[in-house]
Amino acid sequence: MNAVSRSRAPSSLRPALPSGLLHLLATCLALAICSLTLPAAHAVALRAPDAKPADFPIEPQVLQQTTEDDQVRIDETRVGGATRKLTVQPKIKGMPAYEIATPTPGRPTAQDPKAGQRVWLNIGF
Known part of the structure; x- marks a missing residue:
């Protein structure tokens, strides 16, 4: 006899389920899962395809x-509230226009050496 013996109930005491009943239980479980997820899928399908969230x-x-x-005349372009272009046109005769460099997006202003510096527009078309 083996060192480890397993105790099993005799086959006459174990409940036996017919295969048809197992198939029926599996089908009921699948239907229950579908009935829980179907309303959410239906709501997504009915939403207009061009609808976008109002927050974005x-x-x-x-x-x-x-x-x-x-x-002087100053032209400023802002995109999403951040200054992207700043052009200065002095009204003094002979003074060329110049831009003031804006900070690089996503970089702290203190670590951007060109931010706030004049950039002369030498090339004109």
Whole structure:
């Protein structure tokens, strides 16, 4: 006899399920799972294909602003609230226009050496 003996109930005491009943139980379980997930899938299918969440704008807001006085004209372009381009046109005769370099997006201003520096526009078309 083996060192480890297993105790099993005699086959006459174990309940026997017919294979047809097992198939029926499996089918009922599959239907129950489908009935739980079907309403969510149906709601997704009925949603309009071009519907987008209201929290996320389709495109960032672009704002072009011009400030002018008797000495200078400043054109500013903002995309999503961040300044992307800043052009200064002095009204003094002979002074060329220049840009002020904007910070690189995603980089702290203190670590961006070119941010706030003048960039002369030498090439004109």
